[in-house]
Amino acid sequence: MNAIMSKTTDKVGALMLLILTACVSAMSASAQEVTWSGEVAAIFQEKCQECHRPDSIAPMSLLTYEQAKMFAPVIRYRVENRVMPPWHVNPQIGIQDFTNDRGLTDEQRQTIIAWVDQGAPEGDSSLAPEPLEFNDALVWRLEEQMGSAPDLVVESEPFDLAAVTQDKWFRPSTPTGLTEERWVKAIEIRPKNSQSRQVVHHALAFLMQQDDGKRGLPDDVDIPFGPSLFMEWAVGKAGQIFRPDTGKLMMPDSQIMWEVHLHANGERVPDAQVELGVWFHDEPPEHRTILSMLDAQGPNSLDIPPNEIAVTRGTFVLAAPARIENFQPHMHMRGKAMSMEAIYPNGEREVLSFVDNFQWNWQINYVYDEEAAPIVPKGTMLITTAWHDNTANNPHNPDPDQWVGWGDRTVDEMAHNWVDVTYLGQEEYERLIAERSSAAR
Numbered sequence: 001m002n003a004i005m006s007k008t009t010d011k012v013g014a015l016m017l018l019i020l021t022a023c024v025s026a027m028s029a030s031a032q033e034v035t036w037s038g039e040v041a042a043i044f045q046e047k048c049q050e051c052h053r054p055d056s057i058a059p060m061s062l063l064t065y066e067q068a069k070m071f072a073p074v075i076r077y078r079v080e081n082r083v084m085p086p087w088h089v090n091p092q093i094g095i096q097d098f099t100n101d102r103g104l105t106d107e108q109r110q111t112i113i114a115w116v117d118q119g120a121p122e123g124d125s126s127l128a129p130e131p132l133e134f135n136d137a138l139v140w141r142l143e144e145q146m147g148s149a150p151d152l153v154v155e156s157e158p159f160d161l162a163a164v165t166q167d168k169w170f171r172p173s174t175p176t177g178l179t180e181e182r183w184v185k186a187i188e189i190r191p192k193n194s195q196s197r198q199v200v201h202h203a204l205a206f207l208m209q210q211d212d213g214k215r216g217l218p219d220d221v222d223i224p225f226g227p228s229l230f231m232e233w234a235v236g237k238a239g240q241i242f243r244p245d246t247g248k249l250m251m252p253d254s255q256i257m258w259e260v261h262l263h264a265n266g267e268r269v270p271d272a273q274v275e276l277g278v279w280f281h282d283e284p285p286e287h288r289t290i291l292s293m294l295d296a297q298g299p300n301s302l303d304i305p306p307n308e309i310a311v312t313r314g315t316f317v318l319a320a321p322a323r324i325e326n327f328q329p330h331m332h333m334r335g336k337a338m339s340m341e342a343i344y345p346n347g348e349r350e351v352l353s354f355v356d357n358f359q360w361n362w363q364i365n366y367v368y369d370e371e372a373a374p375i376v377p378k379g380t381m382l383i384t385t386a387w388h389d390n391t392a393n394n395p396h397n398p399d400p401d402q403w404v405g406w407g408d409r410t411v412d413e414m415a416h417n418w419v420d421v422t423y424l425g426q427e428e429y430e431r432l433i434a435e436r437s438s439a440a441r
């Protein structure tokens with residue numbers, strides 16, 4: 001008995017000591033001086049200034065100490081709540097390796113918060129990093145990597161945007177002019193000129209085409225095709241090069257349907273325009289990547305009562321083994337959160353991604369790293385769950401007393417999950433799984 005007692009006391013003692021040490025080190029961390037010149041400016045250069053500078057999309061610049069200091073309280077709020085930078089996937093749940101991650105690390109977030117809490121001091125300005133130089137020349141950012149200009153360029157029709165007006169969503173269609181099938185290796189969208197860059201908040205290009213649902217897929221897979229999201233443009237996003245063995249298929253007589261979100265900035269822009277550059281494979285690649293719309297709730301069946309949080313859920317069963325390339329939730333003003341979960345044929349479940357902090361004005365595509373993209377067996381079920389917050393607690397909610405249904409307008413709702421699925425043959429699936437497990441060893 002005694003022995004047990006003393007052991008327990010020892011344990012408690014050890015625990016106390018641990019807690020004490022933890023407290024002391026936490027105190028010294030928060031007591032450590034954090035300054036603009038010492039730590040914060042470098043984080044802002046890496047994670048904020050692409051957008052927060054003149055001629056880009058954010059409402060204010062965060063290039064200098066004076067600018068950042070002026071916004072310190074609101075910066076703290078946005079950073080602590082993971083609203084800024086715009087990267088809203090939960091950092092504790094699901095896959096965390098992305099090709100386009102622009103989130104803050106935990107340490108960066110804590111550093112910014114500590115800096116504001118200490119009164120946002122400048123520190124020794126001679127220690128501050130050199131200001132960044134931004135290249136605003138209109139170039140195809142993928143040109144260097146691809147080794148040539150795009151093989152095909154498709155331009156949206158120009159839009160005449162008034163100096164002062166509400167946000168506009170412009171949805172023209174443009175023929176691609178293709179007369180034969182082509183396999184796409186890479187895609188990039190950009191604003192067509194510098195005036196457009198200042199007013200195009202983001203742009204989506206949908207590929208509209210006749211497709212029999214069999215081309216380029218494993219034999220037993222037959223998928224119905226609707227319009228497919230082809231590419232999206234947002235500041236800081238250079239475009240997408242598909243994995244070497246995969247591509248998207250463009251058919252003859254296809255069209256690009258655009259959705260350009262325009263935000264007036266005080267000067268009229270008579271020719272707001274975006275363009276799409278496409279690089280082709282010379283030979284058909286081994287696999288076809290297909291963008292699939294995994295609805296939590298499909299058209300006309302979304303039903304969100306006033307002053308409630310509504311949860312909807314949809315399933316999608318993979319007709320063949322596949323690699324899941326990304327997660328892109330799409331909702332409107334009441335959108336609050338969305339998750340994608342897999343249930344495997346052996347009954348195991350796994351949350352792949354969870355955007356717990358959805359911001360309707362940011363349509364972000366979370367693209368998994370090659371090594372992290374799940375490779376899943378035939379029969380895997382993907383479950384998309386959407387939460388819509390139609391209460392007064394949602395700061396974006398224009399009217400919590402409205403009943404809300406499915407629709408195009410931003411005051412209506414949607415609950416889509418856009419996922420690029422690369423279907424694999426059974427043998428290839430087994431080979432990739434074997435490669436992964438030997439790499440893990």
Ligand code: HEC
Pocket residue numbers: 043044047048049050051052057058059071074075076078079084085086102104235236361
């Ligand atoms: C991809 C572009 C982008 C990046 C990167 C970005 N921002 Fe923003 N930021 C915006 C845009 C656009 C807005 C205005 C729209 C909105 O609030 O979503 C904004 C709004 C803000 C606001 C609110 C301003 C106000 O007056 O209410 C703060 C604060 C802010 N950003 C801080 C930051 C900080 C700090 C970082 C880096 C850690 C950052 N942002 C990174 C684009 C960006």
